[in-house]
Amino acid sequence: MSSHYEAPIREPLVLGDKSYHDITLDIVQPIEGKANKNWYIAFTIALVAFLWGIGCILYTVGTGIGVWGLNKNIGWAWDITNFVWWVGIGHAGTLISAVLLLFRQKWRMAINRSAEAMTIFAVFQAGLFPIIHMGRPWNGYWVLPIPNQFGSLWVNFNSPLLWDVFAISTYLSVSLVFWWTGLLPDFAMIRDRAVKPFQKKIYALLSFGWSGRAKDWQRFEEVSLVLAGLATPLVLSVHTIVSFDFATSINPGWHSTIFPPYFVAGAIFSGFAMVQTLLGVMRKVTNLENYITRLHVEYMNIVIILTGGIVAVAYASEFFIAWYTGSPYENYTYMSVGAATGPYGWAFWSLIIFNILIPQVLWIKKFRRSFIVSFLVSIAINIGMWFERFDIIAIVLSKGHLPSTWTRFEPTFVDVGVFVGTIGFFFVLFLLYARTFPVIAQAEVKTILKSSGENYKKLRDGNNEH
């Protein structure tokens, strides 16, 4: 048993008296069982929101971008806010599955599958916004470096917007492959249990004929490790490049060298908040309380405090520098006295309250380990991080260099509708995922059962007490 040793002081990650087979049963139960009423209610709401969003997108494409609240000075507002918000949310999934794998954090195994699913679904939503904003989405392939009807006038590799195309598509496709490779053994497990022929066929197809030979596992682990090594710099690069959209411009408030690290920290902050939101509900609905425990919630909250702290320091330094420059232009950036007291003061203070003040309750251990407090704080952070992007974009653009160009951005129902639609789409995908996919990486959890399972730990600690 020595190879399964773990210090008794560590709390167990798998609660209850579980065997390998029990883990299998717990993970397949939401897939083999029937959906309850709450699932159908949630799915219907999400579907309606999604359909409303599709309607608004069709209206936008049919009529033109003029149906949004944009104007001459504020050329992008909600769409780019939502784009950055969704990309940011995606970051937690890769952080959990890749960075925590490199750091050998075993607690990631209970949440990595769902966090990666969240990543992929969130990046889908993010990708929609630039495509809709093109106005002619059927010409979307023009962003690719392919020969074209203009005699090969190539795309502009100097542009951060094109860097985004490469970063987001690499990120989405690599995350998808990473996720799917990890899913193969779990799909195989469902396949081998399935009794209905149709279900068996589907899961046989999804599992790619995974058989679990010793050599397959050896390669599987190597591939996981190398993919984690590749995904770690990748995830940091994606939000860095998203921040370049602003940082390489010459607008006061955007032209800021602090943006890349600060955007990455903010992305992880918001992503973990979304994981808390989703898993807080999912562990209850799918009866996985023994796998997603208080300890997992606490660990995620610690990451939230850390990244939230980085974000708070970044705000403070932006605010200080804006004042310290003495430049009148800097007084209208999103972190300035002008912003705090100006017409967008409500957005400024929403950001401060939701993003900085409310998360501070997590310093208290009791709150950090409470499911309901974590859930509420995570909702607050989701709102706060949306306001961060809105403030950076709308406040900065609303006060240009010429006071005669000063204007305001007012969203129309279409702006709101498209955003609500992506939230609906996201939850449609996530709810379908929760009913058809193994939501916990069961093969991986089985590897830590003997070291971190409650029953095994008790057995070992009992033997050591002489």
Place this chain on the structure above:
Amino acid sequence: MSTNKVIHALYNDDDVLMDAVKTVKKADHHIEEVFTPFPVHGLDKLLGLERSRLGICAFLYGLTGLSFAVWMTNYMMIEDWPQDIGGKPNFSWILNMPAFVPIMFELTVFFAAHLMVITFYMRSRIWPFKEAENPDPRTTDDIFLMEIPVHDNEEELTALLNTTNAVEIKVIEKH
């Protein structure tokens, strides 16, 4: 030898399986294959499997991606159709290179990750519509299966495996 007989020894615990593998190896029998529901640490070493070279592949694929990005940015931005974009140097790749770093990085990762995974799928023979080859469906749940080829030594092997706490021992004719 025309016989295709194999013995399947089934275990319900990874530690018991590891001990069994040691015992069988010690008695100088060849273990054809081991099917497990999750990666068992140290099993590959015990079976004498060579280290996977997929990491090396990924490195080479990454270099390919990087070279491709260098070629592409140079061809499109410098040679084929140079444009004046904010006065950036359009006559020299190396001077314009800082603007291409994100592309070079992303393509390195893109090539390394995808080609490595494709190589893994090809080498392990897993792809859509592939039939699974694990001999017992329980091996994806909680059963560990060891497959040993029989060369007129069925009784000796069965006796040996009986000492290893196997939950089931089956002699099977493979076709």
